[in-house]
Amino acid sequence: MTECGEWRLEQAMVNCGLPLVWHADRRFFCSRQAFARWAGDRTQLRMEDFYRGMRKRSGLLMQADGTPAGSAWNFDRENRKALPRKLHGPFPAHFPLDAITLEVIELVRARFSDHYGSLDGFDYPVTHAQAQSLWQHFLDFGLAAFGDFQDAMAEGEPFLFHSRISAALNIGLLDVRQLCADVDRAYRQGRVPLNAAEGYIRQLIGWREYVRGIYWLRMPEYAGLNGLGNQRALPEFYWTADTDMRCMAQVIGQTMALGYAHHIQRLMVTGNFALLAGIAPPEICEWYLAVYLDAFDWVELPNTLGMVMHADGGFLGSKPYCASGRYIQRMSDHCSECRYRVDHAVEEDACPFNALYWHFLMRHRQTLSDNPRLAPVYLNLNGLPAERRDALWQRGEQLLARLDAGERL
Protein backbone atom coordinates (compact mmCIF):
# COMPACT_ATOMS: atom_id res chain seq x y z
CA MET A 1 0.00 0.00 0.00
CA THR A 2 0.95 3.66 -0.37
CA GLU A 3 2.43 5.48 2.59
CA CYS A 4 -0.28 7.11 4.68
CA GLY A 5 -0.92 10.82 5.21
CA GLU A 6 -1.21 10.47 8.96
CA TRP A 7 1.07 8.86 11.53
CA ARG A 8 -1.80 7.37 13.55
CA LEU A 9 -3.31 5.66 10.50
CA GLU A 10 0.03 4.30 9.38
CA GLN A 11 0.62 2.80 12.83
CA ALA A 12 -2.77 1.13 12.67
CA MET A 13 -1.80 -0.37 9.29
CA VAL A 14 1.63 -1.47 10.48
CA ASN A 15 -0.03 -3.22 13.42
CA CYS A 16 -2.88 -4.79 11.46
CA GLY A 17 -1.17 -8.18 11.33
CA LEU A 18 -1.03 -8.47 7.51
CA PRO A 19 2.18 -8.60 5.47
CA LEU A 20 2.32 -5.22 3.70
CA VAL A 21 4.47 -3.91 0.87
CA TRP A 22 4.87 -0.15 1.21
CA HIS A 23 5.07 2.17 -1.80
CA ALA A 24 6.31 5.77 -1.81
CA ASP A 25 3.59 8.39 -2.21
CA ARG A 26 3.86 9.85 -5.73
CA ARG A 27 2.01 12.98 -4.69
CA PHE A 28 5.40 14.32 -3.58
CA PHE A 29 8.81 14.85 -5.15
CA CYS A 30 10.91 14.15 -2.08
CA SER A 31 10.67 10.75 -0.41
CA ARG A 32 10.66 10.52 3.38
CA GLN A 33 14.06 8.81 3.22
CA ALA A 34 15.54 11.54 1.00
CA PHE A 35 14.28 14.20 3.41
CA ALA A 36 15.77 12.37 6.39
CA ARG A 37 19.10 12.13 4.51
CA TRP A 38 18.97 15.86 3.78
CA ALA A 39 18.17 16.66 7.43
CA GLY A 40 21.03 14.37 8.53
CA ASP A 41 22.48 15.68 11.73
CA ARG A 42 21.88 19.37 10.96
CA THR A 43 20.98 21.12 14.20
CA GLN A 44 18.79 23.64 12.35
CA LEU A 45 16.64 22.97 9.33
CA ARG A 46 15.73 25.85 7.07
CA MET A 47 13.15 25.73 4.29
CA GLU A 48 15.27 27.97 2.06
CA ASP A 49 18.20 25.49 2.04
CA PHE A 50 15.88 22.59 1.34
CA TYR A 51 14.13 24.54 -1.43
CA ARG A 52 17.37 25.40 -3.25
CA GLY A 53 18.30 21.73 -3.25
CA MET A 54 14.88 20.87 -4.69
CA ARG A 55 15.26 23.48 -7.44
CA LYS A 56 18.65 22.07 -8.43
CA ARG A 57 17.44 18.49 -8.39
CA SER A 58 14.23 19.16 -10.32
CA GLY A 59 15.73 21.71 -12.77
CA LEU A 60 12.64 23.89 -12.26
CA LEU A 61 13.28 27.56 -13.05
CA MET A 62 16.98 26.78 -13.51
CA GLN A 63 19.25 28.10 -16.25
CA ALA A 64 21.54 25.96 -18.39
CA ASP A 65 24.61 26.98 -16.36
CA GLY A 66 23.06 25.65 -13.14
CA THR A 67 22.12 29.07 -11.73
CA PRO A 68 18.54 30.02 -10.84
CA ALA A 69 16.36 31.89 -13.33
CA GLY A 70 16.75 35.63 -12.81
CA SER A 71 19.99 34.90 -10.89
CA ALA A 72 18.18 34.80 -7.54
CA TRP A 73 16.56 31.92 -5.67
CA ASN A 74 13.81 33.81 -4.01
CA PHE A 75 11.66 36.81 -4.93
CA ASP A 76 9.69 36.89 -1.69
CA ARG A 77 10.31 40.61 -1.25
CA GLU A 78 8.35 41.22 -4.45
CA ASN A 79 5.42 39.16 -3.18
CA ARG A 80 4.07 41.44 -0.49
CA LYS A 81 2.02 44.10 -2.24
CA ALA A 82 -1.26 45.24 -0.75
CA LEU A 83 -4.21 45.05 -3.11
CA PRO A 84 -5.02 48.32 -4.93
CA ARG A 85 -8.60 49.35 -4.11
CA LYS A 86 -10.12 48.70 -7.51
CA LEU A 87 -8.35 45.43 -8.28
CA HIS A 88 -10.36 42.21 -7.86
CA GLY A 89 -9.38 38.56 -8.09
CA PRO A 90 -10.54 36.68 -11.22
CA PHE A 91 -14.09 35.34 -11.39
CA PRO A 92 -13.77 31.91 -9.71
CA ALA A 93 -14.13 28.68 -11.71
CA HIS A 94 -17.44 26.88 -11.07
CA PHE A 95 -18.33 23.19 -11.14
CA PRO A 96 -21.83 21.85 -11.68
CA LEU A 97 -22.91 19.28 -9.10
CA ASP A 98 -23.11 15.75 -10.52
CA ALA A 99 -25.44 13.04 -9.24
CA ILE A 100 -22.88 11.48 -6.89
CA THR A 101 -21.93 14.83 -5.36
CA LEU A 102 -25.61 15.69 -4.84
CA GLU A 103 -26.19 12.34 -3.17
CA VAL A 104 -23.24 12.86 -0.82
CA ILE A 105 -24.40 16.39 0.02
CA GLU A 106 -27.82 15.01 0.96
CA LEU A 107 -26.22 12.27 3.05
CA VAL A 108 -24.10 14.81 4.94
CA ARG A 109 -27.14 17.06 5.40
CA ALA A 110 -29.14 14.16 6.85
CA ARG A 111 -26.47 12.86 9.20
CA PHE A 112 -24.28 15.83 10.12
CA SER A 113 -26.47 18.89 9.79
CA ASP A 114 -25.33 20.19 13.19
CA HIS A 115 -21.66 20.11 12.19
CA TYR A 116 -19.45 23.12 11.48
CA GLY A 117 -19.58 24.62 8.01
CA SER A 118 -22.07 24.96 5.23
CA LEU A 119 -23.22 22.72 2.40
CA ASP A 120 -24.67 25.59 0.39
CA GLY A 121 -22.76 26.56 -2.69
CA PHE A 122 -20.38 23.57 -2.63
CA ASP A 123 -18.06 24.36 -5.50
CA TYR A 124 -14.98 22.18 -5.58
CA PRO A 125 -13.66 19.81 -8.25
CA VAL A 126 -14.49 16.18 -7.55
CA THR A 127 -12.92 14.53 -10.61
CA HIS A 128 -9.52 14.75 -12.28
CA ALA A 129 -11.05 16.54 -15.28
CA GLN A 130 -12.65 19.19 -13.05
CA ALA A 131 -9.44 19.61 -11.06
CA GLN A 132 -7.58 20.12 -14.35
CA SER A 133 -10.01 22.79 -15.42
CA LEU A 134 -9.60 24.57 -12.05
CA TRP A 135 -5.85 24.42 -12.61
CA GLN A 136 -6.12 25.75 -16.17
CA HIS A 137 -8.32 28.58 -14.91
CA PHE A 138 -5.58 29.53 -12.44
CA LEU A 139 -2.87 29.36 -15.12
CA ASP A 140 -4.93 31.61 -17.41
CA PHE A 141 -6.28 34.13 -14.90
CA GLY A 142 -4.56 33.87 -11.51
CA LEU A 143 -0.89 32.98 -11.77
CA ALA A 144 0.41 36.19 -13.35
CA ALA A 145 -0.71 38.26 -10.32
CA PHE A 146 -0.11 35.51 -7.73
CA GLY A 147 3.40 36.79 -7.01
CA ASP A 148 2.53 40.42 -6.37
CA PHE A 149 -0.55 39.79 -4.22
CA GLN A 150 0.29 36.50 -2.53
CA ASP A 151 0.08 38.10 0.93
CA ALA A 152 -2.85 40.45 0.30
CA MET A 153 -6.29 40.13 1.93
CA ALA A 154 -9.49 41.96 0.99
CA GLU A 155 -13.13 42.20 2.10
CA GLY A 156 -15.37 39.82 0.17
CA GLU A 157 -12.41 38.33 -1.77
CA PRO A 158 -11.82 34.86 -0.32
CA PHE A 159 -9.59 33.60 -3.15
CA LEU A 160 -7.89 36.62 -4.77
CA PHE A 161 -5.15 35.22 -7.02
CA HIS A 162 -4.73 31.92 -5.17
CA SER A 163 -5.13 28.63 -6.99
CA ARG A 164 -7.56 26.80 -4.60
CA ILE A 165 -6.04 23.48 -5.65
CA SER A 166 -4.75 22.24 -2.27
CA ALA A 167 -7.63 19.85 -1.57
CA ALA A 168 -7.56 18.37 -5.09
CA LEU A 169 -3.79 18.01 -4.94
CA ASN A 170 -3.78 16.42 -1.49
CA ILE A 171 -6.30 13.75 -2.48
CA GLY A 172 -4.46 12.95 -5.71
CA LEU A 173 -6.71 14.54 -8.34
CA LEU A 174 -3.73 16.55 -9.61
CA ASP A 175 -0.12 15.63 -10.27
CA VAL A 176 2.39 17.95 -8.61
CA ARG A 177 5.03 17.27 -11.30
CA GLN A 178 2.69 18.43 -14.03
CA LEU A 179 1.70 21.56 -12.08
CA CYS A 180 5.33 22.57 -11.61
CA ALA A 181 6.16 21.89 -15.27
CA ASP A 182 3.19 24.03 -16.37
CA VAL A 183 4.31 26.96 -14.22
CA ASP A 184 7.92 26.64 -15.40
CA ARG A 185 6.70 26.65 -19.03
CA ALA A 186 4.40 29.64 -18.48
CA TYR A 187 7.42 31.61 -17.23
CA ARG A 188 9.73 30.48 -20.06
CA GLN A 189 7.08 31.41 -22.63
CA GLY A 190 6.84 34.88 -21.11
CA ARG A 191 3.23 34.44 -20.01
CA VAL A 192 3.88 35.16 -16.32
CA PRO A 193 6.57 37.15 -14.47
CA LEU A 194 9.32 35.42 -12.56
CA ASN A 195 8.15 36.54 -9.10
CA ALA A 196 4.83 34.77 -9.78
CA ALA A 197 6.35 31.54 -11.12
CA GLU A 198 9.05 31.38 -8.44
CA GLY A 199 6.59 32.29 -5.66
CA TYR A 200 4.24 29.52 -6.74
CA ILE A 201 6.89 26.85 -7.27
CA ARG A 202 8.37 27.70 -3.84
CA GLN A 203 5.01 26.81 -2.25
CA LEU A 204 4.87 23.48 -4.02
CA ILE A 205 8.42 22.09 -3.97
CA GLY A 206 9.52 24.21 -1.01
CA TRP A 207 6.95 24.61 1.74
CA ARG A 208 4.70 21.69 0.88
CA GLU A 209 7.51 19.15 0.73
CA TYR A 210 9.39 20.70 3.66
CA VAL A 211 6.48 20.52 6.11
CA ARG A 212 5.76 16.94 5.09
CA GLY A 213 9.42 16.02 5.60
CA ILE A 214 9.38 17.51 9.09
CA TYR A 215 6.16 15.73 9.99
CA TRP A 216 7.57 12.29 9.20
CA LEU A 217 10.96 13.12 10.67
CA ARG A 218 9.54 14.19 14.03
CA MET A 219 6.35 12.21 14.58
CA PRO A 220 4.97 11.09 16.97
CA GLU A 221 6.66 13.31 19.59
CA TYR A 222 6.16 16.42 17.42
CA ALA A 223 2.41 16.46 18.10
CA GLY A 224 2.97 16.84 21.84
CA LEU A 225 5.32 19.84 21.73
CA ASN A 226 4.35 23.04 23.52
CA GLY A 227 7.53 25.11 23.58
CA LEU A 228 5.83 28.29 24.82
CA GLY A 229 3.84 26.47 27.52
CA ASN A 230 0.43 27.68 26.26
CA GLN A 231 -2.66 26.49 28.15
CA ARG A 232 -5.52 28.76 27.09
CA ALA A 233 -8.73 27.28 25.65
CA LEU A 234 -9.72 28.14 22.07
CA PRO A 235 -12.22 31.05 22.14
CA GLU A 236 -15.74 30.14 21.11
CA PHE A 237 -15.69 32.67 18.27
CA TYR A 238 -13.39 30.40 16.26
CA TRP A 239 -16.45 28.20 15.85
CA THR A 240 -19.04 30.93 15.31
CA ALA A 241 -17.27 33.98 13.77
CA ASP A 242 -19.12 36.02 16.41
CA THR A 243 -16.49 38.66 17.11
CA ASP A 244 -16.14 42.41 16.55
CA MET A 245 -12.62 41.89 15.20
CA ARG A 246 -13.41 42.40 11.54
CA CYS A 247 -10.40 40.51 10.19
CA MET A 248 -11.17 37.46 12.36
CA ALA A 249 -14.89 37.55 11.54
CA GLN A 250 -14.07 37.70 7.81
CA VAL A 251 -11.61 34.81 7.83
CA ILE A 252 -13.65 32.59 10.15
CA GLY A 253 -16.85 33.46 8.27
CA GLN A 254 -15.41 32.45 4.90
CA THR A 255 -13.93 29.33 6.49
CA MET A 256 -17.40 28.33 7.69
CA ALA A 257 -18.93 29.04 4.29
CA LEU A 258 -16.23 27.62 2.00
CA GLY A 259 -13.86 25.42 4.04
CA TYR A 260 -11.14 27.61 2.56
CA ALA A 261 -8.83 30.43 3.60
CA HIS A 262 -5.59 31.31 1.88
CA HIS A 263 -2.22 31.04 3.55
CA ILE A 264 -1.84 34.56 4.94
CA GLN A 265 -5.35 34.48 6.35
CA ARG A 266 -4.52 31.23 8.18
CA LEU A 267 -1.07 32.37 9.28
CA MET A 268 -1.43 36.07 10.04
CA VAL A 269 -5.06 36.38 11.18
CA THR A 270 -6.48 33.29 12.93
CA GLY A 271 -2.98 31.86 13.52
CA ASN A 272 -1.45 35.11 14.71
CA PHE A 273 -4.33 35.66 17.15
CA ALA A 274 -3.92 32.14 18.59
CA LEU A 275 -0.18 32.70 19.00
CA LEU A 276 -0.59 36.10 20.70
CA ALA A 277 -3.40 34.83 22.93
CA GLY A 278 -1.41 31.75 24.02
CA ILE A 279 -3.90 29.13 22.90
CA ALA A 280 -2.97 25.54 23.82
CA PRO A 281 -1.47 23.90 20.69
CA PRO A 282 -3.75 20.80 20.70
CA GLU A 283 -6.86 23.05 20.68
CA ILE A 284 -5.78 25.22 17.77
CA CYS A 285 -4.40 22.24 15.82
CA GLU A 286 -7.72 20.47 16.22
CA TRP A 287 -9.52 23.53 14.86
CA TYR A 288 -7.39 23.78 11.72
CA LEU A 289 -7.73 20.06 11.11
CA ALA A 290 -11.52 20.22 11.47
CA VAL A 291 -12.40 23.28 9.42
CA TYR A 292 -10.43 23.20 6.15
CA LEU A 293 -11.29 21.10 3.15
CA ASP A 294 -7.62 20.44 2.38
CA ALA A 295 -6.70 19.37 5.93
CA PHE A 296 -4.47 16.36 6.49
CA ASP A 297 -2.34 15.76 9.56
CA TRP A 298 0.97 15.77 7.63
CA VAL A 299 0.41 19.33 6.44
CA GLU A 300 -1.87 20.87 9.07
CA LEU A 301 0.23 19.89 12.11
CA PRO A 302 3.64 21.34 11.11
CA ASN A 303 1.97 24.47 9.74
CA THR A 304 -0.02 25.05 12.93
CA LEU A 305 2.18 23.70 15.67
CA GLY A 306 5.49 24.75 14.08
CA MET A 307 4.89 27.73 11.82
CA VAL A 308 1.99 29.41 13.64
CA MET A 309 2.46 28.48 17.30
CA HIS A 310 6.28 28.20 17.42
CA ALA A 311 5.62 25.25 19.73
CA ASP A 312 8.59 23.29 18.33
CA GLY A 313 11.05 25.90 19.60
CA GLY A 314 11.91 27.13 16.11
CA PHE A 315 12.69 23.77 14.46
CA LEU A 316 10.49 24.47 11.42
CA GLY A 317 10.72 28.26 11.19
CA SER A 318 13.39 30.60 12.47
CA LYS A 319 11.02 32.98 14.29
CA PRO A 320 7.39 33.20 15.37
CA TYR A 321 5.14 34.96 12.84
CA CYS A 322 3.80 37.40 15.44
CA ALA A 323 2.41 40.73 14.28
CA SER A 324 0.35 43.64 15.57
CA GLY A 325 -2.78 45.01 13.89
CA ARG A 326 -0.54 47.23 11.75
CA TYR A 327 0.45 44.26 9.62
CA ILE A 328 -3.20 43.37 8.96
CA GLN A 329 -3.93 47.02 8.20
CA ARG A 330 -1.08 47.12 5.68
CA MET A 331 -2.08 43.91 3.91
CA SER A 332 -5.88 44.26 3.92
CA ASP A 333 -8.82 46.65 3.93
CA HIS A 334 -10.44 45.07 7.02
CA CYS A 335 -9.42 47.71 9.56
CA SER A 336 -11.43 50.50 7.99
CA GLU A 337 -14.59 48.39 8.54
CA CYS A 338 -13.73 47.38 12.10
CA ARG A 339 -15.24 48.49 15.42
CA TYR A 340 -11.72 48.56 16.87
CA ARG A 341 -9.17 51.22 16.04
CA VAL A 342 -5.94 49.88 14.66
CA ASP A 343 -4.09 53.06 15.59
CA HIS A 344 -4.98 52.58 19.27
CA ALA A 345 -3.25 50.09 21.56
CA VAL A 346 -4.38 50.59 25.14
CA GLU A 347 -7.75 52.36 24.93
CA GLU A 348 -11.09 50.58 25.27
CA ASP A 349 -11.59 50.68 21.49
CA ALA A 350 -8.01 49.61 20.68
CA CYS A 351 -7.32 46.79 18.24
CA PRO A 352 -6.80 43.67 20.42
CA PHE A 353 -3.90 42.50 18.24
CA ASN A 354 -1.83 45.51 19.33
CA ALA A 355 -1.61 45.05 23.11
CA LEU A 356 -1.61 41.25 22.74
CA TYR A 357 1.42 41.54 20.45
CA TRP A 358 3.44 43.49 23.01
CA HIS A 359 2.17 41.29 25.85
CA PHE A 360 3.33 38.21 23.91
CA LEU A 361 6.82 39.70 23.48
CA MET A 362 7.02 40.70 27.15
CA ARG A 363 5.81 37.39 28.56
CA HIS A 364 8.20 35.35 26.36
CA ARG A 365 11.13 37.72 26.68
CA GLN A 366 13.37 35.06 28.18
CA THR A 367 12.79 32.56 25.37
CA LEU A 368 12.62 34.92 22.41
CA SER A 369 14.80 37.96 23.02
CA ASP A 370 18.00 36.12 21.98
CA ASN A 371 16.52 35.36 18.56
CA PRO A 372 18.49 37.58 16.14
CA ARG A 373 15.44 37.97 13.88
CA LEU A 374 13.48 39.48 16.78
CA ALA A 375 16.30 41.80 17.90
CA PRO A 376 14.82 44.95 16.25
CA VAL A 377 11.44 44.24 17.84
CA TYR A 378 12.93 43.91 21.32
CA LEU A 379 14.93 47.08 20.72
CA ASN A 380 11.63 48.84 20.00
CA LEU A 381 10.04 47.39 23.11
CA ASN A 382 12.99 48.37 25.30
CA GLY A 383 12.85 51.88 23.88
CA LEU A 384 9.24 52.44 25.03
CA PRO A 385 8.73 54.50 28.22
CA ALA A 386 8.11 52.27 31.26
CA GLU A 387 4.54 53.67 31.67
CA ARG A 388 3.72 52.74 28.09
CA ARG A 389 4.98 49.21 28.60
CA ASP A 390 2.91 48.94 31.80
CA ALA A 391 -0.20 50.17 30.02
CA LEU A 392 0.29 47.66 27.19
CA TRP A 393 0.82 44.88 29.70
CA GLN A 394 -2.35 45.85 31.60
CA ARG A 395 -4.45 46.02 28.45
CA GLY A 396 -3.05 42.62 27.36
CA GLU A 397 -3.91 41.15 30.77
CA GLN A 398 -7.47 42.48 30.51
CA LEU A 399 -7.96 40.99 27.06
CA LEU A 400 -6.64 37.59 28.14
CA ALA A 401 -8.86 37.67 31.25
CA ARG A 402 -11.85 38.36 29.01
CA LEU A 403 -10.94 35.37 26.87
CA ASP A 404 -10.61 33.21 29.98
CA ALA A 405 -14.05 34.35 31.09
CA GLY A 406 -15.47 33.21 27.74
CA GLU A 407 -16.30 36.77 26.66
CA ARG A 408 -16.40 37.71 23.02
CA LEU A 409 -13.96 40.34 21.78
Ligand SMILES: Cc1cc2nc3c(=O)[nH]c(=O)nc-3n(C[C@H](O)[C@H](O)[C@H](O)COP(=O)(O)OP(=O)(O)OC[C@H]3O[C@@H](n4cnc5c(N)ncnc54)[C@H](O)[C@@H]3O)c2cc1C
Ligand atom coordinates in the same frame (compact mmCIF):
# COMPACT_ATOMS: atom_id res chain seq x y z
C1 LIG B 1 -2.12 27.16 10.24
C2 LIG B 1 -2.07 26.62 8.84
C3 LIG B 1 -2.66 25.42 8.56
C4 LIG B 1 -2.58 24.89 7.26
N1 LIG B 1 -3.19 23.68 7.02
C5 LIG B 1 -3.13 23.17 5.76
C6 LIG B 1 -3.76 21.91 5.48
O1 LIG B 1 -4.34 21.26 6.34
N2 LIG B 1 -3.69 21.43 4.20
C7 LIG B 1 -3.03 22.12 3.21
O2 LIG B 1 -2.98 21.63 2.08
N3 LIG B 1 -2.41 23.29 3.47
C8 LIG B 1 -2.44 23.84 4.71
N4 LIG B 1 -1.83 25.05 4.96
C9 LIG B 1 -1.02 25.68 3.88
C10 LIG B 1 -1.76 26.69 2.99
O3 LIG B 1 -2.42 27.65 3.78
C11 LIG B 1 -2.75 26.02 2.04
O4 LIG B 1 -2.11 25.00 1.33
C12 LIG B 1 -3.28 27.03 1.02
O5 LIG B 1 -3.87 28.11 1.69
C13 LIG B 1 -4.28 26.36 0.09
O6 LIG B 1 -4.86 27.29 -0.78
P1 LIG B 1 -4.47 27.36 -2.32
O7 LIG B 1 -4.57 26.01 -2.93
O8 LIG B 1 -5.28 28.45 -2.93
O9 LIG B 1 -2.93 27.76 -2.23
P2 LIG B 1 -2.00 28.72 -3.10
O10 LIG B 1 -1.76 29.96 -2.33
O11 LIG B 1 -2.49 28.86 -4.47
O12 LIG B 1 -0.63 27.89 -3.05
C14 LIG B 1 -0.35 26.80 -3.94
C15 LIG B 1 -0.13 25.51 -3.25
O13 LIG B 1 1.06 25.53 -2.49
C16 LIG B 1 0.95 24.63 -1.40
N5 LIG B 1 1.26 25.35 -0.16
C17 LIG B 1 1.30 26.68 0.01
N6 LIG B 1 1.70 26.98 1.26
C18 LIG B 1 1.89 25.81 1.90
C19 LIG B 1 2.29 25.45 3.21
N7 LIG B 1 2.61 26.36 4.14
N8 LIG B 1 2.34 24.14 3.52
C20 LIG B 1 2.05 23.20 2.60
N9 LIG B 1 1.67 23.48 1.35
C21 LIG B 1 1.60 24.77 0.99
C22 LIG B 1 -0.47 24.08 -1.39
O14 LIG B 1 -0.48 22.81 -1.98
C23 LIG B 1 -1.21 25.09 -2.26
O15 LIG B 1 -2.31 24.53 -2.91
C24 LIG B 1 -1.88 25.60 6.25
C25 LIG B 1 -1.29 26.82 6.55
C26 LIG B 1 -1.37 27.33 7.84
C27 LIG B 1 -0.69 28.63 8.14
Ligand code: SF4
Ligand atom coordinates in the same frame (compact mmCIF):
# COMPACT_ATOMS: atom_id res chain seq x y z
S1 SF4 C 1 -8.46 46.89 13.80
FE1 SF4 C 1 -7.46 45.07 14.58
S2 SF4 C 1 -9.13 43.61 14.94
FE2 SF4 C 1 -9.91 45.21 13.60
S3 SF4 C 1 -9.63 44.44 11.52
FE3 SF4 C 1 -7.81 45.68 12.03
S4 SF4 C 1 -6.34 44.22 12.84
FE4 SF4 C 1 -8.33 43.21 12.86
